[in-house]
Amino acid sequence: MNFLENVEALMAKNKTLLCVGLDPDPRQIPKEFLQKSKPFFEFNKVIVEATKDLVCAYKPQIAYYSAIGAEDELAETIRYIRKLNIPVILDSKRGDIGDTATMYAKEAFERYAADALTVNPYMGGDTLQPYLKYAEKGVIVLCKTSNAGSGDLQDLPMNSAGSPLLYEIVAQKAAREWNQNKNVMLVVGATHTDALLKIRGIVGDMTLLVPGVGAQGGDLKAVLKAGLNSKRKGLIVNSSRGILYAGSENVAASAQAAALKVVTEMREFL
Amino acid sequence: MNFLENVEALMAKNKTLLCVGLDPDPRQIPKEFLQKSKPFFEFNKVIVEATKDLVCAYKPQIAYYSAIGAEDELAETIRYIRKLNIPVILDSKRGDIGDTATMYAKEAFERYAADALTVNPYMGGDTLQPYLKYAEKGVIVLCKTSNAGSGDLQDLPMNSAGSPLLYEIVAQKAAREWNQNKNVMLVVGATHTDALLKIRGIVGDMTLLVPGVGAQGGDLKAVLKAGLNSKRKGLIVNSSRGILYAGSENVAASAQAAALKVVTEMREFL
Numbered sequence: 001m002n003f004l005e006n007v008e009a010l011m012a013k014n015k016t017l018l019c020v021g022l023d024p025d026p027r028q029i030p031k032e033f034l035q036k037s038k039p040f041f042e043f044n045k046v047i048v049e050a051t052k053d054l055v056c057a058y059k060p061q062i063a064y065y066s067a068i069g070a071e072d073e074l075a076e077t078i079r080y081i082r083k084l085n086i087p088v089i090l091d092s093k094r095g096d097i098g099d100t101a102t103m104y105a106k107e108a109f110e111r112y113a114a115d116a117l118t119v120n121p122y123m124g125g126d127t128l129q130p131y132l133k134y135a136e137k138g139v140i141v142l143c144k145t146s147n148a149g150s151g152d153l154q155d156l157p158m159n160s161a162g163s164p165l166l167y168e169i170v171a172q173k174a175a176r177e178w179n180q181n182k183n184v185m186l187v188v189g190a191t192h193t194d195a196l197l198k199i200r201g202i203v204g205d206m207t208l209l210v211p212g213v214g215a216q217g218g219d220l221k222a223v224l225k226a227g228l229n230s231k232r233k234g235l236i237v238n239s240s241r242g243i244l245y246a247g248s249e250n251v252a253a254s255a256q257a258a259a260l261k262v263v264t265e266m267r268e269f270l
Numbered sequence: 271m272n273f274l275e276n277v278e279a280l281m282a283k284n285k286t287l288l289c290v291g292l293d294p295d296p297r298q299i300p301k302e303f304l305q306k307s308k309p310f311f312e313f314n315k316v317i318v319e320a321t322k323d324l325v326c327a328y329k330p331q332i333a334y335y336s337a338i339g340a341e342d343e344l345a346e347t348i349r350y351i352r353k354l355n356i357p358v359i360l361d362s363k364r365g366d367i368g369d370t371a372t373m374y375a376k377e378a379f380e381r382y383a384a385d386a387l388t389v390n391p392y393m394g395g396d397t398l399q400p401y402l403k404y405a406e407k408g409v410i411v412l413c414k415t416s417n418a419g420s421g422d423l424q425d426l427p428m429n430s431a432g433s434p435l436l437y438e439i440v441a442q443k444a445a446r447e448w449n450q451n452k453n454v455m456l457v458v459g460a461t462h463t464d465a466l467l468k469i470r471g472i473v474g475d476m477t478l479l480v481p482g483v484g485a486q487g488g489d490l491k492a493v494l495k496a497g498l499n500s501k502r503k504g505l506i507v508n509s510s511r512g513i514l515y516a517g518s519e520n521v522a523a524s525a526q527a528a529a530l531k532v533v534t535e536m537r538e539f540l
Contacts, residue, residue: 063373097417103333122392124419147367149394160429
């Protein structure tokens with residue numbers, strides 16, 4: 001199974017669109033974990049065991065690991081999840097010229113054996129080819145991001161009439177030029193449901209990764225209304241802090257309850 | 271001294287604008303190094319010792335290290351260079367929302383103690399703030415990149431009249447909005463001297479990092495004519511493969527000769 005088939009199989013089996021972001025922050029992880037020799041891995045393991053029947057993927061954000069040299073714990077986390085046959089999206093937002101992109105692809109898909117990664121389109125289509133060549137892997141391109149300043153470039157109009165906006169051009173290129181191997185997806189922030197609606201109109205049934213539900217304030221119902229594709233799928237909805245740090249007393253039970261709350265809301269739409 | 275002061279001091283002392291990119295590729299490094307326990311570090315050390323009086327900075331590209339888990343060799347390379355009082359640009363092209371960008375800033379400036387890093391502007395100005403806060407560090411923003419497909423997004427016109435192009439907007443924002451701490455610079459590929467000329471017109475004396483001379487085919491003379499600022503400085507001209515792999519028989523002598531050839535050409539303009 002390729003990445004997307006694996007995701008869709010879990011969407012069906014677990015009746016979910018939820019992806020849990022594994023962004024272990026030493027300032028927020030309960031102290032009991034920080035005393036262990038592999039605090040991030042041990043914390044992630046508890047989160048994964050508590051939520052594994054409620055997700056279609058996990059998404060570790062590599063910066064949290066590389067900031068403190070915890071690459072080994074990232075690798076161990078990914079191995080642990082893949083043994084459960086759950087796909088892993090490495091959130092790395094890479095972007096560089098060909099030879100270097102080849103190295104980043106090697107990092108994500110060979111060193112870590114991730115099933116998908118996130119990439120940045122600013123440098124152009126040729127810089128995405130080294131990732132796209134891994135046809136069984138998912139290549140998830142930033143389109144309209146969830147942060148407040150995302151409009152600085154992404155919302156710039158491409159002509160005097162006021163449209164298309166830059167992110168719409170990215171969506172067009174993703175659907176028409178970059179998707180030869182049927183492994184392209186897009187990142188669209190949950191905080192911009194108007195953009196989500198427009199992007200859905202451009203890309204047909206393409207799967208979208210939607211961060212920003214939970215701590216960032218995105219409205220799940222509005223996301224599902226605007227973003228589901230014609231098969232009532234096509235969205236991987238990520239929550240990180242809202243689930244990881246739902247409670248510090250009993251991490252597992254709190255994370256599971258927070259995940260179940262999100263998934264229950266999703267199930268009304270599936 | 272902050273990053274730029276350190277770079278400019280070396281530009282004056284060594285009469286150079288050259289930055290050597292440390293992108294160790296196992297397919298191109300002579301076999302004698304690959305047999306050592308720290309092949310990348312040992313190779314870099316030879317290159318640095320051969321070129322240290324000819325450069326104003328070194329620029330390791332992190333992907334070459336992270337592709338194979340050689341973070342320790344990257345850290346050791348950076349420590350070695352900084353002991354020589356030569357600034358290090360970590361070429362990582364990071365870009366992510368605030369909390370994550372804070373982690374990437376920590377990776378570059380605290381874990382590796384780099385003096386500058388490269389970043390991607392696609393996600394907007396707020397995502398650059400975590401780097402910009404390190405006022406003594408350099409934050410080098412992708413503007414017009416050296417690759418063939420750089421025009422896919424960067425050359426898109428923002429209105430029907432055909433200008434400004436997206437990369438010009440990035441240059442404007444860099445100069446007018448993001449440079450509060452006087453630590454912003456831009457990446458402009460040597461393969462686009464027309465863009466270099468336009469960007470110089472927008473950003474005044476701002477320092478530009480120019481990759482693409484050497485293996486990528488950029489013309490050094492044309493770069494210097496188009497890009498030098500009013501003080502006959504303002505360009506950090508990077509060459510990687512053209513120097514690292516100038517000769518496999520005697521790595522040190524070949525690298526030194528290749529660097530000297532570039533620097534001699536530069537000195538006509540300084």
